Amino acid sequence: MNSLFLFHLAGLALLGLGLFGLVQRKTLVGMLISVELLLNGAGLSIVASAKLTPADDVLGQLSSLLIMGLAAAEATLVLAIILVVLRRFGSVETDTIATLRD
Amino acid sequence: METLALFAYALYLAIIVGGGFVAVTNPNLVRALVGLVAAMFGVAGMYFLMNAPFVGLMQLLIYVGAISVLIFFAIMLTRPPAGGEERATSRRRPMAFVAAAAPVALLGTVCLKAFEQTVDVPGETGIKELGQGLLGTYGLAFELISVVLLVAMAGAVLLGFKRREEA
Numbered sequence: 259m260n261s262l263f264l265f266h267l268a269g270l271a272l273l274g275l276g277l278f279g280l281v282q283r284k285t286l287v288g289m290l291i292s293v294e295l296l297l298n299g300a301g302l303s304i305v306a307s308a309k310l311t312p313a314d315d316v317l318g319q320l321s322s323l324l325i326m327g328l329a330a331a332e333a334t335l336v337l338a339i340i341l342v343v344l345r346r347f348g349s350v351e352t353d354t355i356a357t358l359r360d
Numbered sequence: 361m362e363t364l365a366l367f368a369y370a371l372y373l374a375i376i377v378g379g380g381f382v383a384v385t386n387p388n389l390v391r392a393l394v395g396l397v398a399a400m401f402g403v404a405g406m407y408f409l410m411n412a413p414f415v416g417l418m419q420l421l422i423y424v425g426a427i428s429v430l431i432f433f434a435i436m437l438t439r440p441p442a443g444g445e446e447r448a449t450s451r452r453r454p455m456a457f458v459a460a461a462a463p464v465a466l467l468g469t470v471c472l473k474a475f476e477q478t479v480d481v482p483g484e485t486g487i488k489e490l491g492q493g494l495l496g497t498y499g500l501a502f503e504l505i506s507v508v509l510l511v512a513m514a515g516a517v518l519l520g521f522k523r524r525e526e527a
Contacts, residue, residue: 260477261365261369261477261480262475262477263471263472263475263477264369265406265410266468266471266475267373267468267471268372268373268376268402268403268406270464270467270468270471271373271376271377271380272376272380272399272403273460273463273464273467274460274461274463274464275377275380275381275383275384275399275460276380276384276460277456277459277460277463277464278384278456278457278459278460279383279384279385279456281452281455281456281459281460282384282385282452282453282456283384285389285438286434286438287389287431287434287435287438288384288389288392290431290434291383291384291389291392291393291396291431292383292384294396294400294423294427294431295380295383295384295396295399298399298400298403298423301403301415301419302403302406302407305407305410305412305415306406306410307475309410309411309412309479309482310410310477310478310479310482311475311476311477311478311479312478312479315483315485315489316485316489316490316493316497316498317493317498319412319414319415319485319490320490320493320494320498320501322412322415322418323415323418324501324505326418326419326422326423327422327505327508327509328505328508329422329423329427330422330426330427330430330509330512331508331509331511331512331513332512333427333430333431334430334512334513334516335512335515335516336434337430337431337433337434337437337516338515338516338519338520339519340434340437340438341437341519341520342519344437344438350438
């Protein structure tokens with residue numbers, strides 16, 4: 259087992275935990291936390307792949323920065339969406355706001 | 361990897377897995393956020409271990425400094441009178457486990473089989489090269505992420521204003 263796979267293993271652990279949380283959580287805030295875990299894992303894997311293979315190092319590090327910017331934008335928008343949902347349904351639990359299913 | 365690096369790696373991995381586990385399972389959302397912050401610190405440690413100190417510091421600044429505060433705002437603004445607890449779920453756990461395990465197993469096999477490591481000790485890339493890349497080769501991505509951030513901010517402000525008009 260080389261160190262590239264070890265770093266990918268950490269990214270995979272974050273991926274698994276994030277997906278688990280995304281399905282299992284019942285509130286939008288909990289799901290937001292899980293998505294942040296997923297994005298962290300993605301950035302870690304990209305930097306590891308760029309650092310330990312002949313791929314362009316600058317490309318890998320800048321991709322990770324791009325992911326961080328996207329995560330910041332996503333967190334801002336999700337916060338605003340959560341506020342609107344709370345205003346409209348009075349709750350942020352996914353079972354309460356599943357009106358399309360009824 | 362050297363023995364010392366392996367030790368540091370094991371420590372960071374333990375922080376990531378422990379923090380991530382708390383983040384996805386703890387019914388109290390504030391404690392879950394603390395777990396998420398711990399996991400982010402672990403990832404920053406991994407970046408330092410990979411000889412990418414700039415990305416590691418950005419991880420600390422953006423994730424630990426900014427995004428965790430945003431999530432904390434979300435928790436505070438939505439906190440129900442009973443006190444931030446999620447109802448216990450047991451029915452969804454097996455489904456969630458399958459949903460997480462299947463992609464991890466697939467991607468893990470790919471990672472193990474497909475990629476070949478060619479560099480033993482990752483070399484250092486200075487901030488100078490990163491800046492030149494940001495303004496030269498990857499300038500388009502840099503401009504696009506600025507536009508995305510601006511649009512996200514404007515959208516968030518717009519949603520907030522609509523909310524107040526209705527009230």
